Amino acid sequence: QKEVEQDPGPLSVPEGAIVSLNCTYSNSAFQYFMWYRQYSRKGPELLMYTYSSGNKEDGRFTAQVDKSSKYISLFIRDSQPSDSATYLCAIPLTGGGNKLTFGTGTQLKVEL
Amino acid sequence: GAGVSQSPSNKVTEKGKDVELRCDPISGHTALYWYRQSLGQGLEFLIYFQGNSAPDKSGLPSDRFSAERTGGSVSTLTIQRTQQEDSAVYLCASSPPGGIQYFGAGTRLSVL
Numbered sequence: 001q002k003e004v005e006q007d008p009g010p011l012s013v014p015e016g017a018i019v020s021l022n023c024t025y026s027n028s029a030f031q032y033f034m035w036y037r038q039y040s041r042k043g044p045e046l047l048m049y050t051y052s053s054g055n056k057e058d059g060r061f062t063a064q065v066d067k068s069s070k071y072i073s074l075f076i077r078d079s080q081p082s083d084s085a086t087y088l089c090a091i092p093l094t095g096g097g098n099k100l101t102f103g104t105g106t107q108l109k110v111e112l
Numbered sequence: 113g114a115g116v117s118q119s120p121s122n123k124v125t126e127k128g129k130d131v132e133l134r135c136d137p138i139s140g141h142t143a144l145y146w147y148r149q150s151l152g153q154g155l156e157f158l159i160y161f162q163g164n165s166a167p168d169k170s171g172l173p174s175d176r177f178s179a180e181r182t183g184g185s186v187s188t189l190t191i192q193r194t195q196q197e198d199s200a201v202y203l204c205a206s207s208p209p210g211g212i213q214y215f216g217a218g219t220r221l222s223v224l
Binding site: 006008041042043044045046049088090093097098099100101102103104105 | 116143145147152153154155156157160162168171203205207210211212213214215216217218220
């Protein structure tokens, strides 16, 4: 079993839609959670991170963590064509060093 | 300031040849990471350097892979006797200790 599972998509939505991206993880010891965005032929860039269960909001983006279910989500409100990218959930591995384990990424396309 | 720089951006090589991939981290970042991104596999951790400490090589897939970091700055990832399954995008990231990882655009390696 992979440590982080993510539906690869692709996911296609109309402009203005609410997008829900999800990951599950296997290790209850994981402490905090990140979402990266990766545009085509670019490196991933950190979008959001959160330490605790509940919601964290940043503009049109909301990160949600449910530690009891080992489930993390990223919601995008009022999606824009510029949001078209691959979204990766990432979790620092236990054991130190801040090494990240990533989901496979969900490819999102927001259409006009 | 400049971000993480990787070179070359693309590399095509023949099976059995050795390749060297270079990473210039953000100035002042003491931590440097190498990841590999394969189609359908997501990002996989390869190796991690922190300051003058011994590197964490736990993610290297075989002894054909090695990396060094000179003077606490530039890093080179070397793949000896390349195989077709080594074809992937190799990403480098740097961070301050325990901080956010900033990624380069990667080197796209194709082994023919």
